Amino acid sequence: MKELLHGNPELLITVVGIGGCGCNTVNMLHENNLSGQVNLIAVNTDLAALNSINVEKKILIGENLTNGYGAGADPDIGFQAAQESEELLRNAIMDSDIVIITAGFGGGTGTGASPLVAKICRELKINCLAIVTLPFESEGQKRLDYALQGIDDIKEPIHAYITLSNDLLLKGLGESVGLFSAFNQSNEVLKNLLIALVQMLNETGYVNVDxxxxxxxxxxxxxxxxxxxxxxxxxxxxxxxxxxxxxxxxxxxxxxxxxxxxxxxxxxxxxxxxxxxxxxxxxxxxxxxxxxxxxxxxxxxxxxxxxxxxxxxxxxxxxxxxxxxxxxxxxxxxxxxxxxxxxxxxxxxxxxxxxxxxxxxxxxxxxxxxxxxSFINQGESLTDIPAITRKLMAINRL
Structure with a gap:
């Protein structure tokens, strides 16, 4: 019983941070000493960004495509980069029991590569949860469109996903909050959610949730x-x-x-x-x-x-x-x-x-x-439109 209470060594939880935001999140988890409990992987097309974090397991995707200079804020490039390095990604997660993807949507790498990682998990029969952030409104409609398309792309292969709205977080923090403080708060939300989830799943409690x-x-x-x-x-x-x-x-x-x-x-x-x-x-x-x-x-x-x-x-x-x-x-x-x-x-x-x-x-x-x-085709259901898209429409009406 004492051995059981020390945790479940057979359960492997992998947290994959994809793109700049995702890599920053897994780096925070590493700094909070979670690397001993879970498998932390940083995935990016930007070699310099990968070299700037302390996570041990790093995967540079699309090396031939981008030469390590990033996806240029283009989700198509992010997807192609993941395709180029699909075997590396598959080998990195194939032994996992649960995979948690974390990424910022609206840019190139996180938005484009995350759906392919989710697809790999589905093929490997690994339960997968994605926690992603939406861009600030100030970042422009184009990035929001990319983010919403990314959500649409990931909804089929993923088992469940969570989207965090940076704008709603900003409204809660107030207009006087500093730029870095706002981003840090968004990352703090992700970190707290992930730490609690990982601890619940990876440690056997007196009353256990498995x-x-x-x-x-x-x-x-x-x-x-x-x-x-x-x-x-x-x-x-x-x-x-x-x-x-x-x-x-x-x-x-x-x-x-x-x-x-x-x-x-x-x-x-x-x-x-x-x-x-x-x-x-x-x-x-x-x-x-x-x-x-x-x-x-x-x-x-x-x-x-x-x-x-x-x-x-x-x-x-x-x-x-x-x-x-x-x-x-x-x-x-x-x-x-x-x-x-x-x-x-x-x-x-x-x-x-x-x-x-x-x-x-x-x-x-x-x-x-x-x-x-009204743009919905007569033959389509309202639920064919991603829920986050419908809700953002509702927000814009307010």
């Missing part, structure tokens, strides 16, 4: 959310939960219809039973869907920077109206099916978070259709 639980929850169709909250004492644990459920940067409707939820409690020291039960009960009070599958987890980590950290993942949420101003959007396709007998028991529900995430799947939504969507 890879199959993770796959099951993300396989539910509908809107999804992911959030992280922190507290400096156990007495403030409910504040951490509220951070995870009520991110002011996130707006999501009808979360009470969630079909699946993961509630993961990280503690520096042993929590009170009343705290554990109280947190789950607090989530239950927010849920009207009594058939929801809730998977609780508890991990003791004396090295936590805060006394309490809470990770919330939820999916299968039905929305009756268009969600406005989401910071994150997760498009989902079903993951590898998990036998019914392996589904964990429990019940709970969620909301939003301090570094929150909102998500949509391909299940039909009850969004309203206005003149801005």
């Amino acid at each position: 890879k199959n639980d993770f796959s099951t929850i993300l396989s539910y169709e509908g809107e999804s959310i992911l959030g992280v909250g922190k507290a400096n004492s156990e007495e403030e644990a409910f504040d951490a939960l509220d951070q995870a459920l009520n991110n002011p940067l996130v707006s999501i409707a009808n979360i009470d219809t969630a079909k699946g939820i993961i509630f993961q409690l990280f503690c520096k020291s042993e929590p009170k039973l009343s705290t554990y039960n109280g947190l789950i009960d607090h989530i239950r009070t927010k849920i009207t869907n009594r058939s929801v599958l809730i998977v609780p987890g508890v991990t003791l980590d004396p090295n936590l920077t805060s006394e309490i950290e809470i990770l919330i993942i939820g999916s299968g949420i039905t929305s009756e109206k268009t969600v406005t101003k989401p910071i994150i959007d997760i498009e989902q396709t079903p993951l590898m099916p998990i036998p019914e007998s392996e589904h964990s028991e429990g019940q709970t529900k969620l909301h939003e978070n301090q570094h929150g995430v909102v998500a949509n799947s391909y299940a039909p939504e009850h969004d309203y259709i206005d003149d801005e969507l």
Whole structure:
């Protein structure tokens, strides 16, 4: 039992940072000493950028195509570079149990290469999650168009993806925030989400959430959310939960219809039973869907920077109206099916978070259709348009 509590050595999680933003993120994970727990890989067309980070495993893609000078902000070049180096990418991830792609969309390498990496994961039957950022509005419509096309390209091969809007993050930080501070905050969001996910999946807890639980929850169709909250004492644990459920940067409707939820409690020291039960009960009070599958987890980590950290993942949420101003959007396709007998028991529900995430799947939504969507062909469904595209349209109308 003691050996089990030290972690699951057979589970290999690979985080692939693609392009400038993605490489910066995996470099932050390396600096936070996660390289001993997960396989960190930096992928770029820019040799100078690769040489500037400390991640040990680096892959220069498209060397013959770009000569190591980058993709020139052209996603087509990024894709061709990944094609040229496809065998290198395949060999780097082929032994992984879960692959998490992180990239900034809107440029060349991250936008163009990420869909091919997701496709390789699909071919290798590796569950894959992508966490990507959208460009700032000030970066221009062209980069936003590239980003939206990248999301459209990745939605078929990927199992689930999360998009973070830098503009909505900027609105939350205020107009006076510095440029570097804004980018650092965006990277901090990515880092906190990835660290919490990796820790949950890679460490065996006293109440354990494993890879199959993770796959099951993300396989539910509908809107999804992911959030992280922190507290400096156990007495403030409910504040951490509220951070995870009520991110002011996130707006999501009808979360009470969630079909699946993961509630993961990280503690520096042993929590009170009343705290554990109280947190789950607090989530239950927010849920009207009594058939929801809730998977609780508890991990003791004396090295936590805060006394309490809470990770919330939820999916299968039905929305009756268009969600406005989401910071994150997760498009989902079903993951590898998990036998019914392996589904964990429990019940709970969620909301939003301090570094929150909102998500949509391909299940039909009850969004309203206005003149801005009149370009949809008569034979196409509204859900043929990526959810993030519809939501950004809604934001632009505000």
